[in-house]
Amino acid sequence: MRKSIPFLVAAAFAAAALGYYLFGRGVAVTVATPERGLAVDSVYATGIVEPVNWAQVSSLVPGRIADIRVHDADLVKEGDLLARLDDREAQANLRQLEVREQYWQEELARQRALEARGVASRAAYERVQSDYLQAKAATAAARQRLEDLNLRAPIAGTVLRQDGEVGEVVDKQKILFSIGQPKPLRVTADVDEEDIVRLAAGQKVLVKADAFPERALAGTVAAITPKGDPINKSFRVRVALPEDTPLLVGMTVEINVVARTTADALLVPARAVREGYVFVADADRAKRVRVRIGARGATRTEIVEGLAADARVILDPPATLTDGARIRVVNGAKALAR
Known part of the structure; x- marks a missing residue:
């Protein structure tokens, strides 16, 4: 019985040593230092490619299509007969x-x-x-x-799309013809009202389309509607496209409007940033630092103010990490982790 007492004491010391190793030395963290680089603050939206000059034609009255005079890609003059309903x-x-x-x-x-x-x-x-x-x-x-049973071209141009067949019954809501000029083209997008104050005519736009996955196409903000949509809480934005754009009418695209660029911005890994703050390693303690965030990217985030350029920011801080908690840095990273 007496021989077991030293064994129990040794076990207690071992457990205490293990506990200190695991917990007493602090939470293991990985750190990185910020770096300077280009920050692009952009506004994202989706839109549709459409002609600058175009019109959609539907019947003024419901009826059965009796005759179709023009089809896709046909040229028409203003007033030309496009189709006729049963009269x-x-x-x-x-x-x-x-x-x-x-x-x-x-x-x-x-x-x-x-x-x-x-x-x-x-x-x-x-x-x-x-x-x-x-x-x-x-x-x-x-x-x-x-x-009114005759559908006529409201403008001169090309038949971009013709829908409906002879014998089909149509109502006033069905678009039977889209007529316009193939060039120039634009993108019409709805931008959230929270972001619209950051946009202005003339800003550069990067356009992405599924048809051209490897290309970032160019555009320019041409116009912003003065009145927003209170239901969808958005504003309509027109993006002008260059004459040589490969985009086609009707394509769905993603746009990023370049609202601001900073050439020498302070950048930290996006995984280090929480809502309005970061944790930095201050000796063997975690320090919560309130920061003002600028542009956000997939891997990096711009810090506008609140963070020293030589700070060691903690990557992926645990949800349980608190201000002043003991930490243990397990890497010696000096450069920005991407």
Whole structure:
């Protein structure tokens, strides 16, 4: 029994030594020092490539497509007939109203002659005149309804897209033709209202498209709508594209508007930054430092103020790490870890 006492004491010392090794020396951390470099502060959004000059054409009235006159890539002039809806009923109605108008026109002439001879009263003439004017207005409205069944080009250009088939019933919401000029092109994007104050006309834009995964295409902010969308909390931004852009109408793209560039910015690994602060190694203690963050990248973050250039920032600080906690640096990194 007495022999077991030294063994228990030795075990206790061993446990204490192990505990000190694991915990007493502090939390093991990896550090890196900031470096100077280019920081790009950009605003991200998605958008659609479209012509600068274009129009979408739909029917003013619902109906069945009877004839399609133009197709994809055809050239049209303003006013050209693009398609026609079934107008047989409208034609029959117009003929009836034209006959009615003709009748009242002849009756008006007869009443005018009778009044001139003193056979008919002025009141009778005015009643016939009123009926004639109503018939004439009804005929004009019928002619307009007939014309509304014709879809015409609102501008000159190229048929960028034609939808719908003969025999198909369409309503006023269906876009049947997109007409415009293939060049110049632009990107229309919706930018979050929180970011819109950082944008201005003339800023450079980097455009990425799935069709060109290895290329960063160029653009320029051309216009920002003065009024935002209160429902989606966004503003519409137009990005002008160069004449030689390989992008095509209708492509979905990602844009990054370069809001600000800093050539000699203080950069730290993105994995070191938490919401508004970083931890730095101060001897064997962790020190929480409040910082102001600038541009954020995939691997690096700009620190605008609050951090010394020679500070050793802690990478991936544990969630349990607190200000003043004991730490143990396990690397001697002097350069920025990427």
